[in-house]
Amino acid sequence: MTVLVHLGTPAAWRAALDDGALRPEGPFVHLSWPEQVHLPAQRLFPGRRDLVLLVVDPARLPGPVVEEPGVPGDPDGMRFPHLYGPLPVSAVVAVVPYRPPVTPVLPSPGDTPGRALTLSLSVRVRRAAQVLDVPGGVAVLDPRFPHSRDHNRLLLDGPVDAATVERAAVDVGLPHPVATLSGPGADDVARGLARRGWEAEELLGMTRAAAPGLPGAERAEVVDQRAVHPLWETSWRRDLAGLPDLDAVVAQLVGREQYTDRVVAVHDVAVHEEGRVVAAGQLRVDGATAAVESVMTEPAARGRGHGDAVLARCLELAAAAGCDLVVLEAFAADWPRHWYARRGFTVAGSTWEVTAPTGPPQTGGGVTQDSSR
Structure with a gap:
């Protein structure tokens, strides 16, 4: 299913969650088709990599979307979707960090595994004090909480191998090397790291x-x-x-x-x-x-x-x-x-949590268990 996107700041999105809707600053909320969003990004937020894409299901909007011309300088004949009225937060099926030139993965409304994974990764990126690019993904860091593995880890959703994971963990200076693997062949990479002495545990995304x-x-x-x-x-x-x-x-x-x-x-x-x-x-x-x-x-x-x-x-x-x-x-x-x-939850997909064999015990996983870790 085709989705629309809205580009904005994490702070604006957080305010909308309290309000129940993202309200237009002018006559309409500016939306884009995914292939267009780089144009408003370059015009309104040049050089910014701390933005978010709101993935919008058109079927959940309260009114019609009007396609209208953009601004001078946009490609000839290009039209942008505009929503004349508030954008309900319940129409946003995913919130994806926008970090060009990396192409964002936008889950569709019916992509249950994709939406579950996006939420898990996106919250960690938006919350991080520092985000660094690494092969296959990013590292999130927060020097205020070096004992929290949830705030200091690799998030790898691209192709990597075991050696690359180990190097990235050292290069970014993680207090204790830990990674979430969700990219192609994640299970093989996890097994490769296990052979190197890492602890590897499969995490089920349940919905x-x-x-x-x-x-x-x-x-x-x-x-x-x-x-x-x-x-x-x-x-x-x-x-x-x-x-x-x-x-x-x-x-x-x-x-x-x-x-x-x-x-x-x-x-x-x-x-x-x-x-x-x-x-x-x-x-x-x-x-x-x-x-x-x-x-x-x-x-x-x-x-x-x-x-x-x-x-x-x-x-x-x-x-x-x-x-x-x-x-x-x-x-x-x-x-x-x-x-x-x-209690009605079914498995939608899985990721792997891998932890290096040295250092202090793991503290703070953010994983739903009977007792918080």
């Missing part, structure tokens, strides 16, 4: 539709993120017991979370017992696609349906935001994938 009115959703509520901090801290201290500088590590893993809300709309959901948060999860809304992250329950409170309540509330929030797709990631070899499968 389902958002849904309102699920049983148990009323037991979970949206809370200020600070209310969840004690649960996170307890979990990380348990999982990372014995790690040198544990206090500093935990402080970083908590402190990093505020930055995700600067690029997507974050909703923290919790269940209380006796006034204390005992279960929590997070929903990240990015237009018509939402991601469930960090579902966890205090060990002493498990077996009471709290995880179901958190998940149901997240799916309800996604439906209310106009999302048609909810995604998450789960390790292929771990039990949570089966828990989510019983």
